[in-house]
Amino acid sequence: MATRTVNRAGPAAPDVVWERYARPALRPRWAPQFRRVETGADRIAPGVGGRVFSYAGVRVRFVVERVDEARRVWSWHAGLGPLVLRLRHEVLAASGGGSGTRLTVSGPLPAVLLYRPVAAWALGRLVASRLRPRAAS
Template structure:
């Protein structure tokens, strides 16, 4: 299992960045690899136990489950799985000089983490933009 930490700083307000995470309808606005999100059950906000599928550009359907949410601390985690391959993603948002810093810790097999890291970094930069 490989662990890789990424971060991005930007001018957005921390509350705005948290809302971009918390409302799954907004994911495709900042994450270029996501075309839409399909959820199981009611609601559009992340919550522990929320399940669904991220529909990637090209139609790939990636099942996920949100494993923890701490809205006060602006941290959340989820697990995505394609067949036998799973990745855990731990996200955080915090005030930072000039705006906000968002962090992402990726946990998974080295090839998967290495391939996903550049796309994730681009998404983080878009997430923290004004």
Template structure:
């Protein structure tokens, strides 16, 4: 297993960046690899199971492992057959205003390394105004 940590800082405030995470219906607004989310709740909650839709109609099951609203942090595990990725996301105040978001991805090295550029693009969009 390999773990990789990514960060992005931008002008969007931490409360707004957190809401973009906490409301899965908003994920497709900033994450280009996500075209939709199937989830029985409107807001992240630990233990909930759902499916995330990607390009070409690919859907992957996931479970939300933990949510800490006060700390603006959450974790989930996404499965693709026998491959599992564990992702931990957090949002903090940026050093000069705005916010900084972090993502720690753990999984098989080829998958983690292959996913990193797209994940970095997505978290960069999370902390920037949406057009």
């Protein structure tokens, strides 16, 4: 089991960034590795589950474990067969304005190392001032 952390900062306000996390339907607009998210919930909450679909055709099941709206922290696990990653996200106010986000990802070392640069790219988009238009699926 390995654990790595990714941090990104940007101009979007913390409440805006949190809302982007809290609404699964927005995920493909800032996380380019996901084509779409399939879930029955409009917001993340403990126990909410579903699947994320990649552009490569991979479908990964997920379950939200914890959500603390006041602290803007949430965690979830995502897995494909025996391969499971645990992810913890935080949104922080930046001292000069804007926000920072921190992701701590744990799982098998090769998967964590492969996911880290993709996550860094996505988190940079998450804290950007505007979301990209939704790509056609």
